[in-house]
Amino acid sequence: MIMVLEKLVQFSNFYGSNEELVLAGGGNTSAKDGDIMYIKGSGTRLADITADGFVKMSRSKIAEIFTKTYPDNDKEREALSLADLMAAKLPDQENKRPSVETTLHSLFPHTFVLHLHPALVNGITCSVEGEKAAKELFGDSVLWIEPCKPGYTLAKKCCDTLKGYKETFGKDADFLLLANHGIFIADNTVDGLGEKLYSVMAKIRSVAEKEADTSVGEFDGDKAQEIFNEFCDVFGEDSVITYEPSAISLEYAKNKESFNKIYEPFNPDQIVYCKPYPVYIENKEEIKNAVEEYKNKNGFLPKIFFVKDCGLYAIDYSAKGSETAAALFNDAMKIAVYAENFGGARHQSQDLTDFIVNWEAESYRSKQQ
Numbered sequence: 001m002i003m004v005l006e007k008l009v010q011f012s013n014f015y016g017s018n019e020e021l022v023l024a025g026g027g028n029t030s031a032k033d034g035d036i037m038y039i040k041g042s043g044t045r046l047a048d049i050t051a052d053g054f055v056k057m058s059r060s061k062i063a064e065i066f067t068k069t070y071p072d073n074d075k076e077r078e079a080l081s082l083a084d085l086m087a088a089k090l091p092d093q094e095n096k097r098p099s100v101e102t103t104l105h106s107l108f109p110h111t112f113v114l115h116l117h118p119a120l121v122n123g124i125t126c127s128v129e130g131e132k133a134a135k136e137l138f139g140d141s142v143l144w145i146e147p148c149k150p151g152y153t154l155a156k157k158c159c160d161t162l163k164g165y166k167e168t169f170g171k172d173a174d175f176l177l178l179a180n181h182g183i184f185i186a187d188n189t190v191d192g193l194g195e196k197l198y199s200v201m202a203k204i205r206s207v208a209e210k211e212a213d214t215s216v217g218e219f220d221g222d223k224a225q226e227i228f229n230e231f232c233d234v235f236g237e238d239s240v241i242t243y244e245p246s247a248i249s250l251e252y253a254k255n256k257e258s259f260n261k262i263y264e265p266f267n268p269d270q271i272v273y274c275k276p277y278p279v280y281i282e283n284k285e286e287i288k289n290a291v292e293e294y295k296n297k298n299g300f301l302p303k304i305f306f307v308k309d310c311g312l313y314a315i316d317y318s319a320k321g322s323e324t325a326a327a328l329f330n331d332a333m334k335i336a337v338y339a340e341n342f343g344g345a346r347h348q349s350q351d352l353t354d355f356i357v358n359w360e361a362e363s364y365r366s367k368q369q
Helices: 001-016 060-066 073-087 102-106 117-126 130-141 151-169 188-205 221-235 247-252 258-264 269-273 285-298 319-342 350-358 360-366
Strands: 028-033 036-038 054-058 112-116 143-145 174-178 182-187 238-242 279-281 304-307 311-316
Touching: 001 028, 001 036, 001 054, 001 112, 001 188, 001 285, 036 060, 036 102, 054 060, 054 102, 060 073, 060 102, 073 102, 073 151, 102 112, 102 151, 112 188, 117 130, 117 182, 117 188, 117 319, 130 143, 130 174, 130 182, 130 188, 130 319, 143 151, 151 350, 182 188, 182 285, 221 238, 221 285, 221 304, 221 311, 238 319, 247 258, 247 311, 258 319, 269 319, 269 350, 304 319, 311 319
Parallel strands: 143 174, 279 304
Antiparallel strands: 028 036, 028 112, 036 054, 112 182, 174 182, 238 311, 304 311
């Protein structure tokens, strides 16, 4: 038991420390030992998680969740399925909350499961021709899951799809691509996880000709400072601003048409850490009204701004929050460029975006950073 948990901590830290694979509290990992499954706690960072950050669950009790029928109403369904999930924790785990994707992890019979959000992989999962490209690259080894509401609904959809795969091919699937989300890899050894993950990424990279230019671009320094000062005035002295004048951010900030390409979110993490929509402005005089209009429409303040001739600004009331928002939106821009290799970007639907904005589970996760 201890060996399994030690391995889980080690590979979680290893993959979680690579920002090309996952950011902030995104992604999750698990390991199984008999009827026990260790799963990452909700909102915990893989990069620095310890053994105490994992939640011990009863696999047999999790399995009972899939035998139940839940209401169609989103709030009722998620509340009841969450209650059943929390009831599947072992007795000494009362103060912990398991990942929202615990039920999905439980579906794999493999010892170890790794779920990540690499921008390179999401260039396929967030693209118009993603499923076609995935089948061409990976054949029958990959299971493609179309977008659906996360939590129980996603787990149930994956449950049915995994059963169908086993009936067709006579073996358990170990590789899922979730559209507008990320990748799941399963194996009975830690080395096997790495071999599968890097093989997938190498194949995608071999056909991805377009990549985002993240180097510092040519920006208007005087204007950038004026914008910075205006943000300080509008958001207050307690605000923290992260400024990113990368070439790719300047490209998307050059006009409203370019900005619209990355206006809608690609995945849940982008919504959780950046809020659902960025704001485009051309000069400092627009900032105050833009912020007020955004707050009146959405009920919260914006975190991400694109400014003509300046690039990206991320604003929050903590350094960690500001830096995390900037990192996640930089990731979104990478996804947008990678997606150009596969027919162009496919953004998350409005229905899914609204669900995640109002989902208690993601609200909880965002507060754990």
